[in-house]
Amino acid sequence: MPPLTQPTGERRPRAMVIDRAWRGLGPGLESLSGPGGAPLTRTVKLIVLPLIVRPALSPELATDFLGPAQAARLGALIRESGARLGATAQWFTLLKRTRRALGVVAGNPQDLYFQRCFELAAEHGAPAAGADALARAVVEDVADAADGRTVDVLKDHLADATRRARLDGELATVWGSRSPAPVADTAAAVELATEVLEACGTPGGARNTPAYASMVRAEHGDLLGRALWAHTDGVWGGEDLPAHLGLTGRQVPPRPEVGRGASTATLPAPLDRTLFERLFAVLQSSARREELPTVPELVGREVGRSCAPLGLHDESLRVTVFLGGRLAVGLDPLGTGQCALGPTTAHRAVNSRWRREASALRARRMTVSPRPDPDGGALDALAQDLRTPWAAYMRRLWVRLHGRDVRGAPLEDVASAWAVLDGVARSVMMDHRARVRAALRTLSATGPEATAPRSA
Known part of the structure; x- marks a missing residue:
């Protein structure tokens, strides 16, 4: 069987096709792009693949290497979405500005808003009259959805001395069994x-x-x-x-211990993490925290999981x-x-x-x-x-x-x-x-x- 791990003939890496098509869209996408002009990893993960390419509906575009026809189709899909992507970038800039004004600090803005901004662009086009009020509503809605699922809530939940003692006892019992x-x-x-x-x-x-x-x-x-x-x-x-x-x-x-705090830069090896550190990583990286259980549920389940x-x-x-x-x-x-x-x-x-x-x-x-x-x-x-x-x-x-x-x-x-x-x-x-x-x-x-x- 011939080696199948490298592109043959005119087959090209899908990532390269996306990169070139993206750069061909021109200016206006800076908030969705890296310093060199390529789409951000989260842009590809949260917008380009699931919302534009949609590999589940186009399985011929789901492979790592594309033939000429598939590469052309993928490039065309991105070019056809150029105006919507430009509007998405404008909405993202507006939502970030609104977020700062409201004092919202929890979560990664890209994870929280990228797909919402694409939806806004599809429904309303670029921000126009009334966009400020709509942006405020979206930011507040996202914040409300994540309420009860933040690192601050986790910290408060695990600060209670009685609760900590109970959790420590549960960890000792489960670990001992x-x-x-x-x-x-x-x-x-x-x-x-x-x-x-x-x-x-x-x-x-x-x-x-x-x-x-x-x-x-x-x-x-x-x-x-x-x-x-x-x-x-x-x-x-x-x-x-x-x-x-x-x-x-x-x-x-x-x-596992209960723990009191965590830092992304100093997280220990996975199986050495405290309950707090394990859930801290989940809450920090979640694009849609509203899909997670509330913090008390997360903590209760994590005792057994850890x-x-x-x-x-x-x-x-x-x-x-x-x-x-x-x-x-x-x-x-x-x-x-x-x-x-x-x-x-x-x-x-x-x-x-x-x-x-x-x-x-x-x-x-x-x-x-x-x-x-x-x-x-x-x-x-x-x-x-x-x-x-x-x-x-x-x-x-x-x-x-x-x-x-x-x-x-x-x-x-x-x-x-x-x-x-x-x-x-x-x-x-x-x-x-x-x-x-x-x-x-x-x-x-x-x-x-x-x-x-x-x-x-």
Whole structure:
């Protein structure tokens, strides 16, 4: 079977088609675009794909690489939406100004207002007479919908001493009732996970395989979580790889605490987080908090979830953690060939994409160079991230799955699971690319000696 992970002939990455079509719309989209003129990631995620491209209705546009006809169709859809997107940008600017005037500070404005602004543009066009009153109503409506589902409400809820004592007792009781799994119980899951990953990575998404459903029925995700409690070694085929793959900074996950505060910059590993930190991350990242349970409900459910295997309730999500671990330990962006696992179709798809990245090529040159990093260590640290890519991958995967668990959104089939696994890989790759570019920009300001390696 020929390799299917790279574009062939005239096939082009969908992201590139979106970027070029977007730039072709001209000025007026600044509030929806990044400094370089490309659409923001949230613009693509919240507006372009779900509201313009609508892959569910146009499955031929749902793949990562598009043929000439599909690329032309996608470009035409974005061009046809140019006027509406311009009006969306104007509404977003107005809603942000109104938000500041009303003193609303909770939530990310892009998450909260992007889709509302597109709806306003569809119904009213660009802001005109009466737009200020309409903007105020929308901002207040969004704020009211999120009422009871904010970080401040969470902080107040967990500040009560009596409630904290009760929650701490519940955590101790639930944590004490856990039972670890025998070491040998993970072997069958490893074999099935290989079958699943062999079915993934094709341009169409993932081939149907009964292995995924078998893993869910056999509760192999649950077994992995219990194996972590038992401090099992060798789960991934390499003694140097911790079974938890960075999901905890300890040998085994600690008993969750209630917690009093959190900071995005200092959040610990997922399985080391307090109740407060786990829910803080959910509330901060939620685009539609009105769909979440209220804070008391969130806290009550999170007690059991935080003490469950892998910190998740739904078994399909736990199985996806297992699959993610199997994929993560086979990631080899530097092409060293030193992975603990033999490659599957999924590994080849992700690794080939990553190895084409200029940042990965630069990091590979640094790993084989006999000279020390001329940049004083900034890029060497980024190269080190590519030597252990599983750590960042697993952390981001768990966060996404935890958000789905809170919302009650399982992954019903292998195609859905692969969409998440592959999406996390792309997200980690793009984040690393952005960090390399930021480091190079910083170094370029220090003198010509530092800018020279940029073209290496």
